Amino acid sequence: MKIIKVTDAVEGGLKAYEILAEKMDDGIKTLGLATGSTPIEFYKHLTASDLDFTDMTSINLDEYVGLPKDNDQSYDYFMKEHLFDKKPFKKNYLPDGLAADLDAEADHYNQIIDQNPIDLQILGIGSNGHIGFNEPGASFEGTTSLVDLTDQTIADNARFFVHENEVPRQALSMGIASIMQSKAIILMAYGKNKANAVTAMVHGPLTENLPASILQSHPEVYVIVDEGAASKL
Ligand code: GLP
Numbered sequence: 001m002k003i004i005k006v007t008d009a010v011e012g013g014l015k016a017y018e019i020l021a022e023k024m025d026d027g028i029k030t031l032g033l034a035t036g037s038t039p040i041e042f043y044k045h046l047t048a049s050d051l052d053f054t055d056m057t058s059i060n061l062d063e064y065v066g067l068p069k070d071n072d073q074s075y076d077y078f079m080k081e082h083l084f085d086k087k088p089f090k091k092n093y094l095p096d097g098l099a100a101d102l103d104a105e106a107d108h109y110n111q112i113i114d115q116n117p118i119d120l121q122i123l124g125i126g127s128n129g130h131i132g133f134n135e136p137g138a139s140f141e142g143t144t145s146l147v148d149l150t151d152q153t154i155a156d157n158a159r160f161f162v163h164e165n166e167v168p169r170q171a172l173s174m175g176i177a178s179i180m181q182s183k184a185i186i187l188m189a190y191g192k193n194k195a196n197a198v199t200a201m202v203h204g205p206l207t208e209n210l211p212a213s214i215l216q217s218h219p220e221v222y223v224i225v226d227e228g229a230a231s232k233l
Pocket of ligand 1: 034035036037038039061062123124125126127131132133153157
């Protein structure tokens with residue numbers, strides 16, 4: 001793991017942008033993307049740049065179950081607002097959280113990932129160490145599946161909703177095995193509330209109780225952290 005310390009999310013987003021730009025020079029074709037507050041500054045750098053994504057395919061990590069695409073908390077809406085409406089891609093994939101058969105949708109999404117091997121995966125981290133929506137206890141061997149969100153994640157994400165009871169209880173999430181197949185990974189974390197998760201990810205044992213700890217065994221991971229998130233390293 002390469003730890004990159006930055007002053008704030010703006011500088012962190014710039015570092016991530018620079019790594020991406022270098023890899024685009026090398027011809028990467030598929031980008032794994034994340035939502036949440038963490039990558040917003042990174043997406044601002046992308047949309048302000050002259051990078052051309054018209055030959056790039058994107059594959060998002062996850063989507064809530066049950067939110068219509070025009071709900072401003074759906075990840076589909078988030079991605080259009082922060083990136084896709086400003087930068088056209090060859091193709092954008094997100095899991096369909098409204099699919100009638102969610103298990104079949106998970107299988108379908110796994111086929112999409114198999115057909116489009118991810119060159120660079122962008123990640124945030126939950127305060128409980130989750131990546132995507134792979135909550136503590138998720139199998140390191142897992143592929144895309146229907147997952148139940150933990151009370152911690154529901155509470156963490158309630159800030160984006162009017163009431164906590166509006167936060168969906170389930171999501172479709174790319175699995176940890178699929179994330180690990182990405183050739184390179186950038187994980188960004190900002191703020192003190194991520195410090196425990198970041199420390200366990202970098203220094204703790206590899207355990208399914210802290211999903212991000214598996215990243216220690218990946219050959220090319222960039223961990224971009226501000227002072228708060230790095231405060232217990
Ligand atoms: C969300 C997403 C993750 C994200 C994490 C942190 O629930 N599923 O992909 O990394 O939680 O969110 P934030 O960046 O807002 O702290």
